[in-house]
Each structure stands twice: as structure tokens, then as C-alpha cells.
Amino acid sequence: MALEDDAAPGLRAAPRTEEPGPDAGRDCGIAPSRAFALAAYLDRWSGCAHHALAASDSEPLTLTALLRLAGPEERRRWREADLGYADPRGASWLRATVAARYHRLEAGDVLISAGAQEAVTCVLSALLGPADHAVVVVPIYQPSELVVTRLCAADGVALHSDRNWTLDLDRLAAAIRPNTRLVLMNFPNSPTGAALDRATLDGLIDLCRRHGLWLVNDEVYRQTDRDPERAVPPVVDLYERGISIDGLSKGFGLPGLRVGWAACRDRGVLDRALTAKSLLSSCLAGPSEILAQVALRAEPHLTGRARGIGHRNQHRLRALLDRYPDLFDPDEPANLAFACPRFRGREGATAFARTLASEDGVLVLPSVLWHSALASIPTDRLRLGLGRVGSGAALGILADHLLRRAGR
Template identity: 75%
Template sequence: MADYLNRWSACAHLDLAASDSQPLSLSTLLRLAGPDDRLRWRSTGLGYADPRGSLRLRKAIAARYATAGADDVLVGAGAQETMACILHALLAPDDHAVVVVPIYQPLELVVTGLCAADGVALSKDRAWSLDLDRLAAALRPNTRLVLTNFPNSPTGATLDRPTLDGLIALCCRYGLWLVNDEVYRQTDPGPDRAVPPVVDLYERGISINGLSKGFGLPGLRVGWAACRDRAVLGRALAAKNLLSSCLAAPSEILGEIALRAEHRITDRARAIGRRNHRRLRALLDRHSEVFEADEPRNLAFAYPRFRGREGATDFARTLASEAGLLVLPSVLWRSSLAPIPEDRLRLGLGRIRSFAALGVLEKHLLRHAR
């Protein structure tokens, strides 16, 4: 994906590829701070911080979960680093893992670099549902871990509660760790109806999240793992000490401010996503000869099937070179573990400028139709 972005982002002046919410400025975030936070911000020291994350930040994160305390949280430089450290803590060369795909490709590469792995693809003909029978068939005697990403990128799929309960029962039966990347939970269309974090449902469930996506704060590089096994967190911390070692103290303070103002931040982000989804929905309906629309499953992005003769990948390249608009073809989620459809486009809808970018997309479609 990085190679694609490096090649085509230079051609594009409009970004319909990003999957994070509209980024906040430092001044906007500080306006959400209380007097105590502003005092700490002005007086914070710039020495090394606690490698686990500051106690105050870990308490703020733990408050999001029903079962986790501050000592059940490890903070890293973004969710990707934290996930990588957790995987290093759990997997050894003689182990086997099952990865539900599509998934953020660097996470798959971490797993396959550590041990043998099999992939279970979401069922595209069944609204991207997870087939538990196929997952059970992929297990081996040495399977140690199931890696998932729900809500899923790029499909937007989530798990209904019966399927999640079935997945947990399967992991419990075989003593497996269930590691779920939950970074798109804040952009789920129905946050009050969203399934709970896996750490709250299963003693071997590990929830990964961060401030980059739903909060629109990727520049803070604040991600975390919530895990009820402190020995696992200790091994993950040892892996982390070889990487970032610790967060920057200013990021920790700003992260606390964001977590306390979560609803104000994410309500704004969700309003932007809903507005863009409405425009996309109308566009897809007007161009049904080119797009086979999926119902939106996440407010950060959509994943329609492209039906044009040139195929999704060539269309995305043409869109970048001719219209200056960057979108992501589904080939970028290609997996070595299971086949992934290559006829989709992931369209980022979390940014304010996504609204104008959708207008450029429609003009391009109309021009080529003529």
C-alpha cells in the first residue's frame, strides 16, 4: 500500500483514500481541555516517560472497558506498533495463527513473519460475514491465536452478537487468544449498538485501539492494547522497548484530553461521515452501471464494487492521473493467506474535503460516460 500511495498521491490534489476522521488541530484540542490539563500542558517535562504509558493516560483508557484497570493497558506509538508488540508476545516459530482477511497488510506480515498461518476470508456474497465453520476448519493442534479486525477495513463489516459469541466460544474451547483490531469502533454507524470490546467478553480477548481513526488524531501516535493477562503485557512491553520505548509526554497529556472529550470529538467526526455517506449513496444510485453499491457499514469509508470494463485498479490509477483524485483499489489488501476480491474501491469518507472529492468523482464518471 505504501508503494501505491507514494506513486499516485503525487498526482492527486484531492484525497478520497484516507480512512481517518477529520484531523483536529492542536488549538482545537486544547480548547477542549480543562484548567488542570492546560496547566499540565504548559508545565510538562520533556524527559523520558513511563514505557507503559503514563498512569493517568492508562486510567483514562481503562475507563472505556468494563474489565480492565490501568495495569491491564499498554500504550504504544500508535495501534500498529501496539498490535505488533502483542503478536510478538504471543507467537513463537512453532505456533500457528489464523488471520481473518482482508486485514491491514502490515499486521498479516507480522504474523507470517513469526509463525505459520492460514487465512479465512470474509464471505463477500454474504455481506462480508464470518463463517465460523471455515474458521474452525483452519485450526491446527498448534494454533495459538486468531487475529481479527472488526469493524473491518476495507469492508466495513462487523460481527453480530451471535457470531461474536460463537467466535469466543470456539477460541475458549481450544484455549486460543483472540486479538481484535478495534480502531474503527468509534466510526461504527451505531456506536450504542456496537458489540463490546473482546477484552470485556473473554479472558483471552485482547482489544487494540487508538486515537488515529475515530478521534482524528493520528499525529499523536497514541494506541493501546487492553489485555487481562499481565504476563502477556509484560512480554509485549519487552518487545516495545526495542521500538519506541515510550511515548512523548505531550502526546500523553493530549491523549488524556481527547479521551475525556471523546463524545464531542467523535460526534463531530460522525456528522462529517454521515454527510459524506449521503452524497456517496446518491452518487452510487445515479451510476449503478458502474458501481454495485454495498450498504454503508462504517462512517469512515465505503467499499463499493466497481463494474467498469477497465477494472478497479486501472480505474483508480486513471482517476489519480486524470482527475487528481486518490482512491484505493482492493488489490492493495491482497493476502498471501486467502483470495481477496480485486473489483472493489475503498473510498474514505471521514474528511470534510471528501464531500468535494465525491463531486470530482462524479464529474469524472459523467465525462467518461459521454
């Protein structure tokens, strides 16, 4: 797809019906496809790669361990739970607990969903139509981009990879059209780990406010940000049209619960998102709601556990990469869930990842898997998961692979 003649550098336009091209993923060792490239890659390589450095979630908790953290009320709910249909919006007590994580929100300002991605999908479906336009900050989780491009026209604004993955507000402003409806982003960002500083976020909110835009942020990596004391507030706390998406899959280590949510001050938007949700999961599983309440009330314990694992693996990775300055750029991970160093080997990041999986059974993710139809994404990066206990052993195998490679 060619750049529009009047587009600013780093912006690429997409018509309403366009999806990533048929060659997306060709360099990943998977068949050319319009499908979700990351899922296709995992399907291709997971069977032969038994040492995971690909995960972006924290070490999963067992059901027994989570129930040990339950208080008397949660234990009562668990014993008396029935398996009928639950409230499509989420149990009122769970929504109230989620709302308390934000400033000035109430239970009615929260919609519980079957995972954060369902929340993203429903919110976008509530806000976008064929006559609209959206701006997407990339890289971003490919299904989120696909939802946007199937609903309306879109432009992509790529983070500056040579400026520590910063967001250029002038570039974003140049992408806004008269019919632009919203900005979609993911900060802290995957795969880069980038986080917005307060000045940039304030400038972005001012820009959105001047144009009457919704600002939707996927915030699922907030709990694994390297420096939580410096983390900027959720967008829903700062902007009347800010919508914060979050969930329990990443920093809580509970992806099996499938619990996410959208927090928004406009209840009319949540009503329309609920209509979209009725076409998907309809409602959450009742037991998941109870377990989510346990997890949220035990957040310091769960996220502290996850952060401890991430810190240990981050130190191991830093020591390893420092031994090979000719292969890896000095790139201090900004998130405890993963790192995204530049790989400088002659074969390229994608070929290196395939070789590592086939020869040593260690699965890492090349950045080509975050291919975007909207803007160019660097393909010389590797995303390495740091959140699992097994990541330490996998890093040891990676160290052996690099040692053998150096001796060839």
C-alpha cells in the same frame, strides 16, 4: 501458492517464512515488491492526486482546537510538562482513563503504544513463536499479516464478499491446528466496513475458549461504526483471552499524536509486549500523553464531530453511486470512515483508480492493495474515504469524472 489439499474453501496456508509474493501490487501500477503495497501505492500516486478519497481517518484536529477542550488538570500538566523520557507503559493516569472505557479493567491492564499498529506488533510478538500457528481473518491491514507470517505459520480465513462480508465460523474452525495459538482480526473491518454481530462474536469466543486461543481484535474503527448502538462490546470485555487494540488516529481525528493501546486481562502478556516495545518506540512522547488525555475526556465532542462529517459524505456518495447502477453495486456503507463498493466497469477497479488519479487527481484505493498471501481477496472493490471535510469536494470531482465517462 497452492491451496493445501485438505484445506477448507477460502483457506490458504503459509509457511513461517513466507511473505506476500513478488507480484503483489503488480496490478496497482507499482513495481513488483515484497513491501507494504498500500504504502507503495500512496507513494506512487499521492504526488499527482490532490483530492483525497483514500483516507480512513477522520478530519484531523488542530493542536489549538484540541487544547481548547482541556480541563484544568490537563492545562496544568501541559504548562509543566518536561521533555524527558516517559513511562514505557504509558502514564498511569492515561492508562486509567483508557481502562475506564472497558468493563472491570484497571490501569495495569493497559499498555500505551506509539499508534495502534505498534500495539498489534508488540502483542503478536509476545504471543507467537516459531513453533506456533495463527489464524488471520482477511482482509486485514497488510503490516499486521506480515508480523504474523514472520513469526510463525498461518492460515487465512476470508470474509464472504458475496454474503455482506460475513465471517464463516465453520471455515475458521477448519483452520485451527493443534499448535494454533491465536486468531487475529480487524472488526469493524477495513476496507470492507464489516462488523461482527453479537451471535457470531459469541460463537467465535466459544470456539477460541474450547481451543485455548487468544483472540486479538484491531478495533480502531469502533468510533466510526455506522450504528454505535448496535456495536458489539470489545473482545477484552467478553473473553478472558480477548485483547482489544485501539487508538486515537481514526474516529478521534488525531493520527499525529501517535497514540494507541492494547487492553488485556493477562498482565503477563502485557509484560512480554512491553519487552517487544522496548525494541521499537520505548516510550510515548510526554506531550502526546497529555493531549491523549484531553481527547479521551472529550470523546463525545470529537467523535460526534467526526460522525457528522462521515454521515454527510455517506449521503453524498450514496446519491452519486445510485446514478450509476451499471458501474456500482448497491452497497450501503457500514462504516462512516469509508465505503467499499464493487466496481463493475470493464477496465476493472485498479485501472479505474489509476485513471481517476491521473486524469482528475482524485485518489481512491483499489481492493487489490489488501492482497493477502493467506487467502484470496476480491480485486473488484474501491475503498472511498468519507471522514474528511474535503471528501465532499472530491466526490464532486468523481461525479464529473463518471459523467464524462458515461458520455464517451
